[in-house]
Amino acid sequence: MATRTVEDYLKTLLAAQQQAGGGQVLMGALAGAMKVAPGTATAMVKTLAEAGLVDYEPRGGVKLSGKGEKLAMHVLRRHRLVELFLVDVLGLDWSEVDEEAEELEHAISDKVLDRIDQLLKHPEVDPHGDPIPSSRGKIPRRTMVSLSECEPGRPVRVARVIDQNPQFLQFVDRNNLKPGTELIVQRRDEVADAVAVERRDQPRLTLGTAAAAKILVEAV
Secondary structure, eight states: OOOHHHHHHHHHHHHHHHHTTSSSSSSHHHHHHHSSOOHHHHHHHHHHHHSSEEETTTTTTTEEOHHHHHHHHHHHHHHHHHHHHHHHHHHHOOTHHHHHHHHHTOOOOOHHHHHHHTTSSSSSSSSSBBBBTTTTTOOOOOOOOOOGGGTTTOOOEEEOOOOHHHHHHHHHHTTTSSTTEEEEEEETTTTTTTTEEEETTTEEEEEEEEHHTTTTEEEO
8 A cells, every 4th residue: 555655756746747747857946846955856756667657757857657557547546536525514714725635635435535526426526626537547628717717707716726825725615616606707907916807796807817817617
């Protein structure tokens, strides 16, 4: 069974690869994401390579192997299902479940995970709109754009919030921009670096472009 440290590295590497378009991840970037010294990250990556979980090129980068990606997807699946369970069943606030899920994802058994999946009726996304990998490690594809790039006048629905800092999630909650909310971008002002949106039966809201970029939407 993989240790917590191994699972953390694999999940972090999966996220870094997705941001890099599926290519190799530089060791400095991985060390930064793991908040460890570069030498510590390199030593761990060599251990993962010996176990066949990553492909590593010295002075190059690192990438998950097929075996490593499968395990990383399973860890990610546990994390996101646990987050949804904590919100929908236990009633925790969505801004605080990431840290709790980080602890529980390493302790929960596959048997319990399957029961949680059944209880939640096999969900495809977690409370933040992040996709939940299937039991086979597949992620459903969705067409989304950021609110900062959204075409004005077109009805859209909030699909995903990619910044899960608790303060930002609380901001999203206060302004009714959680996944599922329907809205229309009224205006994008490049000079003011702002985006004005309208939601049904609510006052118009103006967001900074940086905040709007962290909210992904899809066509209604």
